[in-house]
Amino acid sequence: MAWYWQSLIGLAIAIGVIWLVLVAALLIAKPDRARLGEALRLLPDLLRLLRRLAADPALPRGVRVRLALLLAYLAIPIDLIPDFIPVLGYADDAIIVVAVLRSTVRRAGLDAVRAHWPGTEEGFTAVCRLAGLR
Incomplete structure (x- = not known):
């Protein structure tokens, strides 16, 4: 061969x-259904946040590339786990978003994420709680 x-x-x-x-x-x-439901309600604000962070030239290039790859992954209809599988189908997207968001906060700082957050203060608090940020 x-x-x-x-x-x-x-x-x-x-x-x-x-x-x-x-x-x-x-x-x-x-993930439990309550946390997954909370994450789905925040989805539009999260997508705007990711797009704004990916376009910010003040952030390190590695962070912007990671965010651009995440946005491309979310836009492509093929997932690691198909969405028709209950709970786990959408959980893989949520887990990947959380992992990239944590990585972004470690490299760019929570202040950068806060500056680009398009939603309410309660929404930002929920995102921090979901992502395990302080």
Whole structure:
């Protein structure tokens, strides 16, 4: 077998294993419906926040690239876990958004996120609580 076929098969197996690990992590973490509902109500403000942060030239380039990749992932209809699977279908998107938001706060600071927040103060407090930020 040619080396490129072996490489493609190895890559496909690695992607499959990573996907299975992410599915297992989601099944273990399984967010409760109250938190998931709160996250869905904040979705429009979160999308505006992510777009504003990705367009801010004052932020480090790595943060902006991460945010742009997140927005592209959210726009693409193909997900890690299909949306027709109850609870977990939307939870993968929420978990990825939370992970990128935490990473953004670590690199850019909570003040940068607060400056770009388009919603209410209660909404920002809810986002901080959902993302585990202080």
